[in-house]
Amino acid sequence: MKLFLDTAIYEEIEQAVRWGVIDGVTTNPTLIAKAGHDHEEQVKRICGIVGNVSAEVVSEKSDDMIVEGRRIASWHANVIVKVPLTTEGLAAGKVLAGEGVRVNVTLCFSVNQALLAAAIGAYIVSPFAGRLDDINEDGMALVGDIVAAYRQQEIKTKVLAASIRNPMHVTQAALAGADIATMPFAVLTQMFNHPLTEAGQKRFLEDYRRTQEAKPLAAKR
Ligand code: G3P
Numbered sequence: 001m002k003l004f005l006d007t008a009i010y011e012e013i014e015q016a017v018r019w020g021v022i023d024g025v026t027t028n029p030t031l032i033a034k035a036g037h038d039h040e041e042q043v044k045r046i047c048g049i050v051g052n053v054s055a056e057v058v059s060e061k062s063d064d065m066i067v068e069g070r071r072i073a074s075w076h077a078n079v080i081v082k083v084p085l086t087t088e089g090l091a092a093g094k095v096l097a098g099e100g101v102r103v104n105v106t107l108c109f110s111v112n113q114a115l116l117a118a119a120i121g122a123y124i125v126s127p128f129a130g131r132l133d134d135i136n137e138d139g140m141a142l143v144g145d146i147v148a149a150y151r152q153q154e155i156k157t158k159v160l161a162a163s164i165r166n167p168m169h170v171t172q173a174a175l176a177g178a179d180i181a182t183m184p185f186a187v188l189t190q191m192f193n194h195p196l197t198e199a200g201q202k203r204f205l206e207d208y209r210r211t212q213e214a215k216p217l218a219a220k221r
Contacts, residue, residue: 001174004052004182006162008035008042012185017049024052026126026162026182028082028106040075047076054104054124056082057092065092073101080123082106085113090120097121104160114146118157124180129173130163140169144176151177167191 002023005016008031016022025046032039043055053076057068069081069092080102083089093103097120104124105117109132117125127146129139143161150159160180161173167190173181 001178002052002180003170003188004160004180005188006031006164006182006184008032008037008046009185010035010042010045013046013050016185016188021188022050024054024080024180024182025050026054026082026104026160028054028056029058043072043079044075047078051078052080053078054080054082054106056084056106057089060088062088062091062095065089066095069093069096069101069103070099080104082126085109085117090116093117093122094120097123106162108146110142111145111149114157114159115149115153115155118150118153118155122157124158124160126160126162126182128163129161129169130165132163133165139163140172140176143173143178147177 003021004024004026005013005022006026007013008027013025032042035042043053047053055072057065059065059068065083065088072081073079081096082104083093085105085107093105097103102123104126105122106126108114108117108125108127114125127142129143132139132142143159147159150157158179160182161178162182164170164181164183164187167187170181170183170191
């Protein structure tokens with residue numbers, strides 16, 4: 001499972017790229033608003049340091065989404081155009097996918113919706129796990145169901161577990177067979193943490209310093 005960051009904040013992406021653990025970024029209009037920069041400039045800047053950058057259309061009619069989607073796709077080869085899982089969004093996504101644009105169908109909340117996304121040739125479908133949990137439904141169960149249905153039907157569309165809220169969600173997405181999980185920077189950071197890793201590393205360094213660094217330089221040769 002590939003790890004993506006769900007953010008438009010450049011500094012967070014830069015840090016995660018330096019750690020070498022992310023393969024992409026997902027943005028949406030809310031995340032772009034939070035980052036507080038011009039959409040095009042920010043997406044191009046992000047594409048400069050990481051591949052697979054989802055950028056979302058904000059038009060409401062399919063004809064307008066097609067024009068907007070083509071424009072967004074022209075910004076950079078790393079761009080994946082996000083369209084909403086609505087009739088208008090899917091109609092636009094079909095045309096864009098037919099033109100060779102990689103399309104991410106977002107706001108997916110059911111297996112049937114995921115089948116519709118696959119039907120238009122989407123490159124990615126994004127089930128929003130956390131938002132289902134918010135309304136007392138099992139978001140990760142949906143991710144697993146979509147993976148199972150796609151496998152059964154030999155569908156190639158990638159399943160991207162989105163709306164991830166905690167590190168447990170990441171583990172669950174991997175176990176459910178998701179191709180990608182996108183998460184906030186805080187969750188990525190939490191993935192590194194384990195008290196035994198911290199304690200173990202502290203002990204290794206203390207033991208080394210106590211026994212090796214105390215020796216004079218000549219004794220080391
Ligand atoms: O990028 C889409 C998705 O991950 C949003 O997550 O936390 O706003 O439900 P959230």
